[in-house]
């Protein structure tokens with residue numbers, strides 16, 4: 610099984626690559642798959658001078674929720690790239706629905722390849738994508754390579770609450786890491802616990818409904834869909850209780 614497929618499954622909280630063909634069905638009722646479009650629009654308005662010539666790259670754009678809202682609110686050009694063709698079809702439909710099809714260009718592709726050729730953007734967004742581009746150091750260097758000097762980078766991650774959590778750096782450690790990586794933190798937005806819980810509850814009920822439909826249709830694969838419900842619930846619990854999820858705006862220096 611390829612590394613790309615394993616990381617793709619992980620980016621959507623699937624424990625097995627066997628689930629990949631079913632992800633568009635399981636996630637059909639959701640538009641936003643990770644980042645908060647509102648936070649990204651707000652931080653862009655606050656820190657970045659945007660014109661109709663501003664170029665934005667949305668890597669692993671999912672179903673295009675962030676791209677479409679940024680294009681609609683700010684009138685700038687966006688290219689979104691995602692590896693799941695059904696997500697790109699959905700993103701194109703939403704761009705039309707919101708009247709921003711002339712500003713948005715969505716393409717199917719592997720972002721590991723895209724970062725080698727996509728250059729000279731003003732802003733790059735990598736929303737809720739985990740380690741698809743490698744560890745944090747590799748990820749930041751690849752994102753920097755897609756933007757102009759002093760270009761802007763949005764990433765989502767989490768701050769560990771203290772040094773005992775080996776999975777997530779504390780905020781202090783992130784700041785040291787950013788300094789060494791040649792970027793500065795301009796702004797950060799946290800999702801309130803209540804908001805996170807209500808989003809998770811709504812999404813989880815849709816996903817469970819679709820997983821149960823798939824269980825009926827493919828009883829021999831019931832274990833697969835049950836494990837997805839469980840892994841989604843475990844992720845919701847972690848996001849709500851154990852870590853501080855944060856969207857960060859960085860500037861390349």
Ligand SMILES: C[S@@+](CC[C@H](N)C(=O)[O-])C[C@H]1O[C@@H](n2cnc3c(N)ncnc32)[C@H](O)[C@@H]1O
Pocket residue numbers: 613616617620621640641642643644645668669670671672673674675690691692693696718719720721735736737738741
């Ligand atoms: C949790 S979703 C986040 C989507 C979007 N950024 C958002 O915040 O709504 C993760 C996305 O990463 C995409 N993905 C994972 N591996 C990828 C790869 N190698 N190339 C392109 N997209 C990838 C998945 O298809 C999925 O849409």
